[in-house]
């Protein structure tokens with residue numbers, strides 16, 4: 001059997017379970033997961049290597065028809081760009097919320113870009129909506145294979161089946177594209193920033209996490225530990241106090257939880273020092289977004 005390797009876009013509407021799927025198949029907490037939409041802003045690459053192939057998963061932000069501010073425009077463009085950049089696509093559709101109308105422009109785009117694709121009905125442990133059957137029929141009518149998955153209770157056999165189908169979409173390759181020892185192309189520094197942002201997404205309410213960026217000011221790794229100093233950048237002055245919390249309690253909670261996740265991932269001792277700063281309406285200004293690394297390629 002010929003060796004296969006390439007990039008597979010994890011594509012779907014916001015909240016479909018794309019990042020959860022990536023973490024689950026890799027067995028690592030690499031990508032940020034949240035019940036709130038637009039958790040993923042920039043692509044994250046995870047690598048799955050075997051004797052027969054190498055799948056480079058590209059976790060994309062949720063597909064949006066159009067963005068209302070600069071951040072949402074960036075997210076919308078990034079999702080489109082991932083579709084253009086990859087060799088194949090897996091379209092993820094949550095079984096409890098199919099939203100066929102919003103999916104039409106997305107499927108049109110995958111087909112216009114001539115990408116081979118399969119579909120995956122996610123969150124199979126939840127109650128299935130009546131629209132699933134119709135969607136499965138629609139895919140089959142197009143000759144597209146459909147799989148089911150749950151990060152809560154997928155059996156090994158289901159995992160293997162879906163991995164094999166994904167690998168089958170990839171081109172033949174003389175060998176792996178990346179060192180098979182690696183599970184990601186991201187740096188620990190980048191993962192740390194996303195882990196901190198994930199805790200903010202989880203712990204902060206209303207619009208605050210959507211206007212929050214994490215900037216790593218200092219990153220130092222030595223034999224003893226990883227030391228990280230980061231700034232949580234908010235877009236309104238009034239958000240600063242909320243992120244800090246009474247007596248600094250919220251900031252401490254964010255730091256502690258992010259540290260625990262990072263220590264688990266790296267197996268090293270981690271120190272995280274956080275402070276909060278404010279940059280007025282940065283999610284509405286492309287120039288400020290670029291400075292923070294949110295720049296379309």
Ligand SMILES: Nc1nc2c(ncn2[C@@H]2O[C@H](COP(=O)(O)OP(=O)(O)OP(=O)(O)O)[C@@H](O)[C@H]2O)c(=O)[nH]1
Pocket residue numbers: 012013014015016017018019020021032033034035036037038039040041060061062063122123124125126149150151152
């Ligand atoms: N019950 C259940 N919940 C799931 C499953 N997979 C994901 N979720 C939940 O669905 C929510 C969204 O998951 P994400 O993985 O962040 O979704 P996403 O598609 O990456 O979302 P965006 O990055 O915002 O587009 C989270 O609350 C997850 O815990 C699953 O298999 N079962």
Ligand SMILES: [Mg+2]
Pocket residue numbers: 018019020031032033039040059060061062
């Ligand atoms: Mg995501």
